[in-house]
Amino acid sequence: MSGSELRLVLIGWGAIATRVADLLAERAAPVDLIAVAVRDGTTRPEDLPAGTRLIDDPGALADLAFDLAVEAAGRESVGPWGRAVLARGADFAPASTSAFVDEGLLDDLTALARSSGAQLVIPPGALGGIDALAAAARLPLAGVRHEIVKPPQAWTGTPAEALCDLAGLNAPATFFEGSAREAARAFPQNANVAVITALAGLGLDRTTVALVADPGARRNSHRIRAEGDFGTMEIALENRPLASNPKSSEMTALSLVRLIENRAGARVV
Numbered sequence: 001m002s003g004s005e006l007r008l009v010l011i012g013w014g015a016i017a018t019r020v021a022d023l024l025a026e027r028a029a030p031v032d033l034i035a036v037a038v039r040d041g042t043t044r045p046e047d048l049p050a051g052t053r054l055i056d057d058p059g060a061l062a063d064l065a066f067d068l069a070v071e072a073a074g075r076e077s078v079g080p081w082g083r084a085v086l087a088r089g090a091d092f093a094p095a096s097t098s099a100f101v102d103e104g105l106l107d108d109l110t111a112l113a114r115s116s117g118a119q120l121v122i123p124p125g126a127l128g129g130i131d132a133l134a135a136a137a138r139l140p141l142a143g144v145r146h147e148i149v150k151p152p153q154a155w156t157g158t159p160a161e162a163l164c165d166l167a168g169l170n171a172p173a174t175f176f177e178g179s180a181r182e183a184a185r186a187f188p189q190n191a192n193v194a195v196i197t198a199l200a201g202l203g204l205d206r207t208t209v210a211l212v213a214d215p216g217a218r219r220n221s222h223r224i225r226a227e228g229d230f231g232t233m234e235i236a237l238e239n240r241p242l243a244s245n246p247k248s249s250e251m252t253a254l255s256l257v258r259l260i261e262n263r264a265g266a267r268v269v
């Protein structure tokens, strides 16, 4: 291991985290995956790389030297793991951004980052164009609307089941329209992106989110439209779902890989 490698901790070892680890390995990225955090560390996953430590208690981070922890576990993990990472002085990049419907948690982690000299980094996740939206928000924004369209199967096991007949749809159904805060609170596995759009732009209560189940869709689509003093912008993405979790998109893993590689590389795009 060379001294120039980024020392990485992954929180979670599910669809996104394993895809991120595989891509980093395939691309021979200058990254040392020093630890993976899971809920129950008694059984070592077979696919965990040799030399990577398995941990299940945020307290274990106190003994580890690392630069960045990327969370891809779930909303409940963001608080305990984020606090432990930032208190250690390492940067923290959470994918489960729906946790920030609790603005107390966002403030808490931001204050910890400030006092330890680390950074709380909000990854763009499944989205693109967040750089442009965040830049535009330096001047007043008049409105931001984010429409999330997924195949019905991506909405199973969520409150969408009570709002429309997912199995019987023969046309797209907009089963929710409301604030980013309401969307992320009710759909934590599908509307993390609503919080990302909101944090980049108009905030949790003034960002409008529409959720759509489309029986004709094969991909997870995001359409973001913003207007303001900067002008107008429209972003449209059609993300291929991850084979191992149709609720999540391949783009989420790819954008985390970009974030990690950019922290390790001499040239950043």
Ligand SMILES: NC(=O)C1=CN([C@@H]2O[C@H](COP(=O)(O)OP(=O)(O)OC[C@H]3O[C@@H](n4cnc5c(N)ncnc54)[C@H](OP(=O)(O)O)[C@@H]3O)[C@@H](O)[C@H]2O)C=CC1
Binding pocket: 011, 012, 013, 014, 015, 016, 017, 037, 038, 039, 040, 071, 072, 073, 074, 075, 076, 077, 094, 095, 096, 097, 124, 125, 126, 127, 188, 189, 190, 192, 193, 244, 245, 247, 248, 249, 252
């Ligand atoms: N920002 C974005 O754009 C996106 C964010 N996401 C979010 O990313 C996260 C990961 O998604 P994905 O990989 O698809 O989900 P998976 O369900 O495939 O994986 C989650 C993994 O995290 C583990 N886990 C759950 N809770 C904890 C915990 N407290 N500590 C450690 N590990 C834990 C689970 O293990 P166990 O077996 O113990 O449950 C599981 O292995 C989710 O919160 C998802 O909503 C997803 C897509 C886009």
Ligand SMILES: O=C([O-])CC(=O)C(=O)O
Binding pocket: 126, 188, 189, 190, 191, 192, 193, 194, 220, 221, 239, 247, 248, 249, 250, 252
């Ligand atoms: O992967 C996506 O398309 C977005 C997603 O699930 C989320 O925001 O939670």
